[in-house]
Amino acid sequence: MSSSAGAPRAPRRGNTRQRIQDVALDLFAERGYEKTSLREIAEQLEVTKAALYYHFKTKEDILDSLFEDLTRTIDELIEWAAEQPRTLDTKQEILRRYGDALAGAERLFRFMQENQATMRELRTGEDFKARMMRLLDLLRDPDAPLADQVRCFSALFSMHAGMFVLKDVEGDPEEKRKALLEVATELVVRAHTAPETGK
Amino acid sequence: MSSSAGAPRAPRRGNTRQRIQDVALDLFAERGYEKTSLREIAEQLEVTKAALYYHFKTKEDILDSLFEDLTRTIDELIEWAAEQPRTLDTKQEILRRYGDALAGAERLFRFMQENQATMRELRTGEDFKARMMRLLDLLRDPDAPLADQVRCFSALFSMHAGMFVLKDVEGDPEEKRKALLEVATELVVRAHTAPETGK
Amino acid sequence: MSSSAGAPRAPRRGNTRQRIQDVALDLFAERGYEKTSLREIAEQLEVTKAALYYHFKTKEDILDSLFEDLTRTIDELIEWAAEQPRTLDTKQEILRRYGDALAGAERLFRFMQENQATMRELRTGEDFKARMMRLLDLLRDPDAPLADQVRCFSALFSMHAGMFVLKDVEGDPEEKRKALLEVATELVVRAHTAPETGK
Amino acid sequence: MSSSAGAPRAPRRGNTRQRIQDVALDLFAERGYEKTSLREIAEQLEVTKAALYYHFKTKEDILDSLFEDLTRTIDELIEWAAEQPRTLDTKQEILRRYGDALAGAERLFRFMQENQATMRELRTGEDFKARMMRLLDLLRDPDAPLADQVRCFSALFSMHAGMFVLKDVEGDPEEKRKALLEVATELVVRAHTAPETGK
DNA sequence: CATGAATGAGCGTTCATTCAT
DNA sequence: CATGAATGAACGCTCATTCAT
Numbered sequence: 001m002s003s004s005a006g007a008p009r010a011p012r013r014g015n016t017r018q019r020i021q022d023v024a025l026d027l028f029a030e031r032g033y034e035k036t037s038l039r040e041i042a043e044q045l046e047v048t049k050a051a052l053y054y055h056f057k058t059k060e061d062i063l064d065s066l067f068e069d070l071t072r073t074i075d076e077l078i079e080w081a082a083e084q085p086r087t088l089d090t091k092q093e094i095l096r097r098y099g100d101a102l103a104g105a106e107r108l109f110r111f112m113q114e115n116q117a118t119m120r121e122l123r124t125g126e127d128f129k130a131r132m133m134r135l136l137d138l139l140r141d142p143d144a145p146l147a148d149q150v151r152c153f154s155a156l157f158s159m160h161a162g163m164f165v166l167k168d169v170e171g172d173p174e175e176k177r178k179a180l181l182e183v184a185t186e187l188v189v190r191a192h193t194a195p196e197t198g199k
Numbered sequence: 200m201s202s203s204a205g206a207p208r209a210p211r212r213g214n215t216r217q218r219i220q221d222v223a224l225d226l227f228a229e230r231g232y233e234k235t236s237l238r239e240i241a242e243q244l245e246v247t248k249a250a251l252y253y254h255f256k257t258k259e260d261i262l263d264s265l266f267e268d269l270t271r272t273i274d275e276l277i278e279w280a281a282e283q284p285r286t287l288d289t290k291q292e293i294l295r296r297y298g299d300a301l302a303g304a305e306r307l308f309r310f311m312q313e314n315q316a317t318m319r320e321l322r323t324g325e326d327f328k329a330r331m332m333r334l335l336d337l338l339r340d341p342d343a344p345l346a347d348q349v350r351c352f353s354a355l356f357s358m359h360a361g362m363f364v365l366k367d368v369e370g371d372p373e374e375k376r377k378a379l380l381e382v383a384t385e386l387v388v389r390a391h392t393a394p395e396t397g398k
Numbered sequence: 399m400s401s402s403a404g405a406p407r408a409p410r411r412g413n414t415r416q417r418i419q420d421v422a423l424d425l426f427a428e429r430g431y432e433k434t435s436l437r438e439i440a441e442q443l444e445v446t447k448a449a450l451y452y453h454f455k456t457k458e459d460i461l462d463s464l465f466e467d468l469t470r471t472i473d474e475l476i477e478w479a480a481e482q483p484r485t486l487d488t489k490q491e492i493l494r495r496y497g498d499a500l501a502g503a504e505r506l507f508r509f510m511q512e513n514q515a516t517m518r519e520l521r522t523g524e525d526f527k528a529r530m531m532r533l534l535d536l537l538r539d540p541d542a543p544l545a546d547q548v549r550c551f552s553a554l555f556s557m558h559a560g561m562f563v564l565k566d567v568e569g570d571p572e573e574k575r576k577a578l579l580e581v582a583t584e585l586v587v588r589a590h591t592a593p594e595t596g597k
Numbered sequence: 598m599s600s601s602a603g604a605p606r607a608p609r610r611g612n613t614r615q616r617i618q619d620v621a622l623d624l625f626a627e628r629g630y631e632k633t634s635l636r637e638i639a640e641q642l643e644v645t646k647a648a649l650y651y652h653f654k655t656k657e658d659i660l661d662s663l664f665e666d667l668t669r670t671i672d673e674l675i676e677w678a679a680e681q682p683r684t685l686d687t688k689q690e691i692l693r694r695y696g697d698a699l700a701g702a703e704r705l706f707r708f709m710q711e712n713q714a715t716m717r718e719l720r721t722g723e724d725f726k727a728r729m730m731r732l733l734d735l736l737r738d739p740d741a742p743l744a745d746q747v748r749c750f751s752a753l754f755s756m757h758a759g760m761f762v763l764k765d766v767e768g769d770p771e772e773k774r775k776a777l778l779e780v781a782t783e784l785v786v787r788a789h790t791a792p793e794t795g796k
Numbered sequence: 797c798a799t800g801a802a803t804g805a806g807c808g809t810t811c812a813t814t815c816a817t
Numbered sequence: 818c819a820t821g822a823a824t825g826a827a828c829g830c831t832c833a834t835t836c837a838t
Contacts, residue, residue: 016818032316034233037811048820049812055818059812116313117231133367146370146378150361154382157360158353165352168332171345179345183353187382215801236828249831250802258829414797430714432631435832447833449798457833514711515629531765544768544776548759552780555758556751563750566730569743577743581751584787585780613822634807646808648823656808 017055019045024062029111033063033118064124070105074131077101081138088192091139092185098135099159099181110164132156139188151191155184216254218244223261228310232262232317263323269304273330276300280337287391290338291384297334298358298380309363331355338387350390354383415453417443422460427509431461431516462522468503472529475499479536486590489537490583496533497557497579508562530554537586546589553582553589614652616642621659626708630660630715661721667702671728674698678735685789688736689782695732696756696778707761729753736785745788752781752788 023044027036038059042049056062077097084090102109112119112128119125140152162180169176222243226235237258241248255261276296283289301308311318311327318324339351361379368375421442425434436457440447454460475495482488500507510517510526517523538550560578567574620641624633635656639646653659674694681687699706709716709725716722737749759777766773 014818031320032233034231035316035320038813039811050814050821051819053813054820114315114319116315117228117234120313121230121234146374147381149368150357150365150375150378150382153361153364154353154357154386157357157364158349161356161360162349162352165356166349169348175345176349179349182346183349183386187386213800237830238828246801247803248829249804252830253801412797429718430631432629433714433718436834437832446799448800448835451834452798512713512717514713515626515632518711519628519632544772545779547766548755548763548773548776548780551759551762552751552755552784555755555762556747559754559758560747560750563754564747567746573743574747577747580744581747581784585784588783611821635809636807644822645824647810647825650809651822 016045016047016051020052020055020062021066025066025107025111028063028066029107029114033111033115060122060124063122066108066111067124067128070101070108071128071131073101073104074135078131078134078138081135086138086141088189091188091192094135094138095155095159095181095184095188098156099177099184102159102163103177106163109160113161113164140191144191148191151187155187155191158187159184215244215246215250219251219254219261220265224265224306224310227262227265228306228313232310232314259321259323262321265307265310266323266327269300269307270327270330272300272303273334277330277333277337280334285337285340287388290387290391293334293337294354294358294380294383294387297355298376298383301358301362302376305362308359312360312363339390343390347390350386354386354390357386358383414443414445414449418450418453418460419464423464423505423509426461426464427505427512431509431513458520458522461520464506464509465522465526468499468506469526469529471499471502472533476529476532476536479533484536484539486587489586489590492533492536493553493557493579493582493586496554497575497582500557500561501575504561507558511559511562538589542589549585549589553585556585557582613642613644613648617649617652617659618663622663622704622708625660625663626704626711630708630712657719657721660719663705663708664721664725667698667705668725668728670698670701671732675728675731675735678732683735683738685786688785688789691732691735692752692756692778692781692785695753696774696781699756699760700774703760706757710758710761737788741788748784748788752784755784756781 020041024036024041027040027044030036038049038052041062042052045051052062056065077094080097081090081094084093112125116125119128136153136156139156140149142149159180163173163176166176166180219240223235223240226239226243229235237248237251240261241251244250251261255264276293279296280289280293283292311324318327335352335355338355339348341348358379362375365375365379418439422434422439425438425442428434436447436450439460440450443449450460454463475492478495479488479492482491510523517526534551534554537554538547540547557578561571561574564574564578617638621633621638624637624641627633635646635649638659639649642648649659653662674691677694678687678691681690709722716725733750733753736753737746739746756777760770760773763773763777
């Protein structure tokens with residue numbers, strides 16, 4: 001895709017690190033973290049396994065690096081949200097921004113979605129889960145009835161999982177995103193404004 | 200744990216097959232399918248790896264056997280639902296029954312939820328996914344606007360994932376179940392009765 | 399072949415031992431001794447592995463039993479030949495009788511032919527080889543030139559191997575046998591009557 | 598054996614691949630292909646099993662590599678022979694050259710001779726057999742009487758097997774080779790010039 | 797006459813990782 | 818910036834064999 005230019009085998013300047021990340025993410029998402037071996041990654045890049053170790057200390061290190069950007073983005077979102085008044089508007093804006101982050105890191109979310117068992121055993125996984133919980137806390141009101149809390153979780157989680165499950169449904173991806181956001185927003189609105197007391 | 204008593208070699212009655220299934224499900228759910236080795240399972244049972252192979256032909260075979268009951272239950276649900284009129288009542292009953300199935304196979308659902316990458320590469324996984332899609336088809340109306348379809352998917356999926364995510368939230372499990380069912384039902388109701396025409 | 403009669407699943411009287419031998423010989427010859435497992439034999443007979451151990455002490459024991467008849471036949475041939483005068487007529491008769499023995503134990507010869515490495519490590523194999531050498535000694539004259547000794551070995555060995563290699567050549571099996579015997583005889587005749595002195 | 602000296606970890610230059618081949622051929626020929634484990638090979642080389650896998654993709658791959666040289670030699674022989682007139686002289690030259698190939702790959706021929714059951718199930722084995730048949734076709738006349746065809750096969754096969762069987766006979770190896778070639782040639786001559794019509 | 801249940805040893809193979817060059 | 822060569826640990830699986838019933 002990128003290197004279609006010039007010589008039959010381009011010199012490939014200092015971009016190897018990024019190429020590793022790219023291929024690794026593809027394979028981790030496609031076949032799972034454990035089932036993807038460094039040999040596969042190296043082969044697809046036409047370098048040796050040892051080359052990977054020049055750029056990353058361990059296999060887990062490769063995975064961690066993939067999360068860096070996303071983690072920063074979400075941290076910023078959390079930071080911003082924490083400073084806002086906990087109004088409905090804020091919550092809606094959180095969902096909107098979260099949807100954007102999601103769209104910008106689709107493969108990574110797919111990876112998380114499909115490798116939760118792995119994530120649970122990795123530092124990065126635990127870190128990420130904590131951030132999701134922080135986000136959830138910004139959406140829900142801990143004193144609200146359980147059903148409202150479920151609504152908030154459901155909103156967040158549906159956005160998360162929706163893109164992949166909806167792949168089997170016909171329709172334009174952009175439309176799907178909108179529909180997911182719409183339903184999520186609706187759930188949060190309902191949770192925020194519900195006047196009735198619990199069950 | 201259990202057989203710490205007397206004789207150097209316990210009699211070990213004819214329950215080994217079930218004990219294997221039990222331990223396997225625990226470990227598969229806890230640590231993931233790939234990361235659980237047959238050695239671990241055998242060690243926890245205090246038998247040799249070879250003993251596992253007396254009862255199951257392959258590792259995958261153990262997994263498959265775990266799905267048998269659940270698969271039958273869901274097939275019955277699908278069969279039943281297919282014969283009902285596609286009313287709102289029917290849909291609500293589907294959710295209720297699905298919730299029951301879920302409660303009766305909690306560890307298995309947790310396993311699925313957390314090992315999707317693995318499931319995708321296994322026959323049983325594909326089979327199960329197909330059944331989920333059948334269920335979704337019984338809830339949604341293919342001509343309805345996208346947002347309504349999202350509501351149905353979201354209902355199903357939230358029930359699915361909810362039990363595990365909500366473990367970190369305080370509250371009685373039975374209450375949580377009810378809350379999940381309530382929100383799911385609400386989503387399906389909304390999808391069923393929505394008068395407005397999509398986008 | 400034999401038990402085509404009556405009930406869908408015959409009671410199978412005391413012939414199990416023979417059935418084991420029959421199936422074992424088939425598989426040993428077809429797939430090799432090492433690559434044939436007792437499980438395969440048992441499965442093909444629709445009994446359990448343990449049943450085999452009721453009839454034979456070890457896997458090697460099954461193999462040994464297969465050689466019993468043939469061994470006796472060849473021992474008789476050797477004994478008979480040892481008492482004859484070492485004339486050309488005797489030698490020709492040896493070949494003829496050997497050809498008969500061969501025809502009556504075709505699968506076994508095929509097994510030997512194709513599993514020599516295995517035979518060399520088994521008692522029975524060594525025993526059999528010794529007998530072959532005895533036979534060779536009855537055909538050749540140790541003081542004759544090397545070429546004559548080669549002729550005798552070649553005669554014996556060609557009969558041995560011929561049946562299997564010639565399977566790929568068109569023609570009636572009985573004719574092939576005759577042709578093999580003819581060539582073998584011719585070689586022995588030449589070895590016996592050669593007037594020239596070796597090298 | 599060699600590196601018993603000084604340094605705790607010998608340098609082990611770039612000859613490992615060949616050392617593997619050498620040891621493997623020894624063991625395959627001595628104990629049979631199936632009964633030779635990679636552990637044995639590795640131990641004899643004082644490396645780990647995994648080291649073998651750096652140099653060869655599978656166990657079968659090691660075997661295949663052993664055949665490469667011989668296969669090329671025989672292909673050249675076949676190619677050369679196919680271009681010659683099918684005279685007696687040509688046939689004699691084929692045997693002579695085949696004898697040379699045989700002498701240069703003695704262990705390999707022994708391996709084949711003693712592991713035919715294994716060879717039959719391996720790609721390389723089938724390939725090799727096809728080549729032998731090609732050679733046989735270059736020696737025999739398909740319209741000649743069966744006995745003449747047997748003579749040709751017997752010639753080829755005796756050379757093949759002779760070296761190993763004759764190990765138990767006293768005499769100089771070089772002399773044996775000559776005697777084998779002499780008898781083989783004689784058989785082919787007889788097949789080529791036989792005036793009588795078959796049966 | 798046979799089975800059900802299990803074992804211990806071993807197999808071929810793969811993996812993440814290391815390190816001298 | 819990377820490779821060639823290797824390791825140690827583990828994996829899923831199969832085997833011949835045993836023994837109480």
